[in-house]
Amino acid sequence: MAPNQDSRSADPRSVAAGSPATGAPDRQPLPALDLRGLQKSFGAKQAVRGLQLQVMPGRLFGLVGPNGAGKTTTLSMATGLLRPDAGSALILGHDVWTDPPAAKALMGVLPDGVRLFDRLSGRELLRYIGRLRQVPEDDIEIRSSELLAALGLTDDADQLVVDYSAGMTKKIGLACALIHAPRLLILDEPFEAVDPVSGEGIRSILRGYVASGGTVVMSSHVMELVENLCDSVAVVAAGQVLAAGSLDEVRAGMSLQQRFLQLVGGAGNVAVQQGGEEVLSWLRSSSV
Numbered sequence: 001m002a003p004n005q006d007s008r009s010a011d012p013r014s015v016a017a018g019s020p021a022t023g024a025p026d027r028q029p030l031p032a033l034d035l036r037g038l039q040k041s042f043g044a045k046q047a048v049r050g051l052q053l054q055v056m057p058g059r060l061f062g063l064v065g066p067n068g069a070g071k072t073t074t075l076s077m078a079t080g081l082l083r084p085d086a087g088s089a090l091i092l093g094h095d096v097w098t099d100p101p102a103a104k105a106l107m108g109v110l111p112d113g114v115r116l117f118d119r120l121s122g123r124e125l126l127r128y129i130g131r132l133r134q135v136p137e138d139d140i141e142i143r144s145s146e147l148l149a150a151l152g153l154t155d156d157a158d159q160l161v162v163d164y165s166a167g168m169t170k171k172i173g174l175a176c177a178l179i180h181a182p183r184l185l186i187l188d189e190p191f192e193a194v195d196p197v198s199g200e201g202i203r204s205i206l207r208g209y210v211a212s213g214g215t216v217v218m219s220s221h222v223m224e225l226v227e228n229l230c231d232s233v234a235v236v237a238a239g240q241v242l243a244a245g246s247l248d249e250v251r252a253g254m255s256l257q258q259r260f261l262q263l264v265g266g267a268g269n270v271a272v273q274q275g276g277e278e279v280l281s282w283l284r285s286s287s288v
């Protein structure tokens with residue numbers, strides 16, 4: 001499904017000031033996602049520390065980082081689910097926190113631990129979200145059927161979402177994020193719990209979406225997946241961006257996995273040695 005082209009061309013802020021040389025308007029695109037100095041603490045824990053990130057339109061952008069790095073907290077602030085302590089989040093120039101209707105109309109969101117109206121069937125849920133997003137009734141039916149088919153959910157469309165498996169729940173959440181053909185998709189771990197066949201279907205949907213002008217920002221722990229799917233990436237640790245740019249810039253001649261371990265500090269052999277001491281030695285069969 002192509003992103004909503006009408007709203008894109010209608011956005012007056014997508015045209016910058018006139019060019020002094022030609023008098024013609026510059027077509028400098030606004031970032032699809034612009035995170036400026038985001039901060040969030042939970043008690044004494046600083047989860048996100050002045051995080052800066054820009055994602056330009058047409059990117060398939062991967063956000064990677066170790067557990068507890070602040071990815072979900074960042075994406076929650078970027079999508080209006082969690083209020084930042086400081087900083088701002090702009091979607092194609094619209095501030096998520098001062099102009100939520102405009103910003104939210106432009107994005108589709110798959111949050112962490114999707115909380116859906118699970119007493120509806122998959123098809124009913126899509127109809128509900130479609131209406132909420134003001135999609136015309138006829139389009140809702142057509143889009144719902146296409147999304148259910150593309151995600152392998154047609155046979156389960158009339159089953160209650162509460163009875164869906166984890167992977168099916170992830171897929172119906174993704175369908176909900178797509179139904180209004182947003183211009184930016186923000187997806188927290190979209191491939192988690194999804195089987196390989198469905199995963200291929202999702203990759204194909206995301207590639208097609210980006211090829212038609214959409215932008216995807218997705219978090220993942222799977223480096224190979226990010227490396228094969230994304231064209232740009234940011235490595236986040238301790239609530240800050242350690243590196244961001246095109247995949248090749250960030251990889252710097254290594255695999256993404258190697259570069260990730262270099263940036264965040266590999267813990268691969270911690271079970272063998274720590275300060276020269278063998279740790280977890282009691283787990284080794286020779287010690288039993």
Ligand SMILES: Nc1ncnc2c1ncn2[C@@H]1O[C@H](COP(=O)(O)OP(=O)(O)OP(=O)(O)O)[C@@H](O)[C@H]1O
Pocket residue numbers: 042045046047065066067068069070071072073074
């Ligand atoms: N609601 C909360 N209350 C208290 N602490 C929180 C809360 N949400 C997140 N944190 C803390 O903030 C930090 C960042 O968490 P976050 O979930 O954003 O990390 P993450 O990068 O998404 O991790 P993972 O890869 O494990 O999903 C962690 O230390 C976490 O314990």
